[in-house]
Amino acid sequence: MTDTLGLVGRHPFLAGLPDGTAALVTGCARLVAFDKGELLLAEGGTAATLYLIEGGRVGIEIHGPSEGRVVIDTVGPGGVVGFSWVAPPFRWQFDARAFEPATAIAVDTERLRTRLVEHPAVGYALVERLSWVLLGLLQATRIRLLDLYGDGRRR
C-alpha cells in the first residue's frame, strides 16, 4: 500500500510548510504514472491539476507548424508542473510531456482551493510557496531572454 501521505510530505514543494499541509494536500491527491512520450497536460485543455513530480523528467513544450515541438523548460523530481489553474481562464498555455517514464502526485486543484479556503493559514502558506516557485521561474526566464551566449553568427 503506497504511503501517499509520506510521499506528499517529503516532496520539496511542501518542505517546511505548517503541520497539516501535507494531509490537506493528500486529501486532494492521487498518484499517477506516465509512459515516456505521454502528455500530462495539453495546450488549450482545462487547467485543474497541480503535478508534484516524483520521478522522471517532464518537458514543458509548445508546438508550431514550422518550429515543430519546442521544449521551453524541463522539470525533474522534486519539481512542479502546471500553474494555469491559479487564475482565469483556467486553461493550459503549454504542453507538458514525460521525456522518460514519470511518476507524480496529481492534486485536484478544485478540491484543493475549497480546502484552502476552509483552512486559511495553510492556504496562505501554500500560496506563498507557489509564489516563490513562480518568482524563481520568472527570474530565470528573464535572464534567458538576455540571450547571453549569442548564436555564433557575426553581425
Add this chain to the structure above:
Amino acid sequence: MDGAQDAVIDGDGFDALIAVLGSRGLRTLGPVVRDGAVVHGEVAGSGDLPTGWHDHQGPGRYRLEQDGGPELFGWAVGPASWKAEFFAPEETLWRASVGDGEVTLTEPHDRTSPCALVGARPCEVRALAVLDRVLRDGAVADDRYADRRRGAFVVVVECGAPSGTCFCTSMGSGPAAGEGFDLAMTELLDGDHRFYVRVGSPEGAEVLARLPHRPAGPGDSAARDQVLAHSEDSMGRALDTERLPDLLARNLEHPRWDEVAERCLSCGNCTLVCPTCFCSDVKDVSDVTGAVERQRRWASCFDLDHSYLNGGAVRATTASRYRQWLTHKLSTWWDQFGESGCVGCGRCIAWCPVGIDLTEETAAIRESDGATWDGGAATGAATR
C-alpha cells in the same frame, strides 16, 4: 443515353473499334500486359489486349495468371491509372530567356492528338470525373489538363472479375459505369463471346454506327445484369462510408495513426498508384545561357518536404503524413471538392509494400471512435 438503343458487338469487334477510332485521328490507348502487370500502352488491335489474363490481388500483393481463354477483361485494375494521360507525371510549364533586363516567356503546347481510352474501368472513369473537379472545374483550371481531357474518347468496360482489393460498390463507382463515357461495354461469355454496348454521347453513337453490331435483346440485357450482380457479390472488401468524413474529422488524435505509422514506410506508393491524387511540385532550373524553365512533376504528401514551411516540415512524423493522406482522401476532400476522393479501386492496398489497407484502418478507428491514449489529458498522439 436516352433514345439510343443498346447494342451488341461480337467478341472480335475490338479490331473494328480500334480502326474506327484511329480513323478519327485518335491515339488508341488501352490495357496491355508488361512486366507481369496490366499497364497502359498503345493498342493497335485486340491482340494487344490482356486476353486470358486474370489478376489476384491482396494487401501488398499482385499476381497475373493466364488461363488460355478468350476473355479480354477478366482482370480488375493494374498499377497504372489513366491520370497519367491527362495530368502529366512531368512537364515543362514555361520557358524563359533572361538577358539585358528583359525576360521573354514561352508556353510549351502539347500538340499530340487526342487519345481514345479503350478498356477503362468504371472506377477509372469516376476517378477522372473526380480529377476534373479538382484540376478543371475549380475557380482556376489547369489549362493543359483541360485541353487533354477535351476531345478524349472513353470506352469503359464494366467489370466482370473484381479482385481481392476492389471496393467500388462501397464508393458508388462500379461495377456498372454511370456517366463520363462515350461507349460502355460489358463482356458477355454465356454462349457467344460478345460485348453489350451502351452509348454515352453523340460521339459514341457515331462510332457505334460504323461498327458491325446488332440491337441488344432481352437475353443480352439479362446476361449483363448477371455479370454485374456477380461482380457486386464478389467485391474483395468494403469501406463503411456511413458518416465517414465526420468520423475521421473527430478522431485526429486517435492512437491508430501512431499504430499505422509503425508499419507505414512513407514511401508514397499509394499516392503514385492512386487515380485521384493530384499533388505536384514545381522546380525552376536554369542554364548558363540565361534560359530558365519551370518543371512540374507529381509529388506526394508522404514526402517530408511536402509541407515545408519557414525552416521545417509541418508534418514531421509519418503518423501525421499518413493521417493527412487518409483524412484528405476520405474526409476533407468533401470540404474542398464536395465529394469523396476515393473511388474504391484498391490500388493503394495492393501496391503498399507492407499491405496497409485503408478499409481496415478506417474500420479500426470506427470501432474505437473517440479513443485517445490512456492516462494523459489530451493526447498529441500523432506527434510522438
Add this chain to the structure above:
Amino acid sequence: MVDVAEPVTHPAALRSPLSPRPYRVVGRRVDLVDVVTLVLEPRLGQPPPFAHGQFNMLTAFGVGEAAISISSVPRAPGPIEHSIRDVGPVTHALCNAEVGGVVGVRGPFGIGWDVDGLDDATEVVVVAGGIGLAPLRGAVADLVERRREAGGRVYVLAGARSPDQVLFADDLERWRRAGAHVAVTVDIATPDWSGAVGVVTTLIPEAPFDPARTVALLCGPEIMLRLAGRALVDDGVDPARIRVSLERNMQCGVGLCGHCQLGPLLVCRDGPVVRYGGLADELLMERQR
C-alpha cells in the same frame, strides 16, 4: 509527346494561370536588415486590382517562386508593393532584385481582410507580429484614413524582436498622428528603447477598445495567433469577428498543387485570411496538421 514552344511577345497572350507575367522593379526600399520592399510595375498596362490581404506569386527568374503578400498603400491603380523577408533562396534573390530588374508575377490570389465590408462604427484591433505587419499595412492605412474624421477607432498592436526590427516605423507614426491607437513592443530592448517590452498580447489589456464593437485582424507566427486569438476572446471579442492570416507551403497559388492544405482548407484558395471562431481556432490547435 510533341512539345511546341511558341514565343510570346505580349504578356497578355500568355494563356496559362501558371505562367508569370514579367514586371519591372521600379523602386526598392530596405526596410530592415532582412526585409526589402519592391515596387513593381507590369511592362504593359496596370496591375490587376487587388484586395488587402491577398498575395502574388513572385518569381525570381532562375531561382524560383514564392508567395508574398501585397503590402501596397494605397489601393489606387499604380505600381504594387511587396515587402519580402529574406528566409531562403527565392526570397534572398527577390530581396536582392535591383531597380530595373525583372520579376515574374502571378496573381492576385486568395481571400483578403475584407475591410471594405466593415461599417465605420466598428472598432478594429490589429495584432501584428514581425513581418505579419506587411499583409496588414494596406488594410490598416485604408481603415485609418476612412476613420480620420469619425468612426470607430483603429488599434494597432505590433510586436517585434528588437527595436531595429520594428517594421514600417514611419507608417506606425503616421497612423498614430491620424488618430489610431498604436502600441509597439519588443522581446529584447536596447538602451535607447523607451517603449514596451514583452509579448504582443501584453498590449491588449492597455488598448481601450470596446470588445462588443470590435473586429480583430491578426497576422504573425502561428503561436502568436493562438495566444492573441485566445486573449481577445477572453476579453469578450466575438470569435467570429476575429480574422487571422494563415500560412502554408504554397507552390501554385491557385488550388491545384495540394501543398497548402490545412485540414479542410486549401490556404491559397480558402484563405489566407480565415475567420478564427469555429475554424482557425481549431485548426491552429491541431498538431502537425
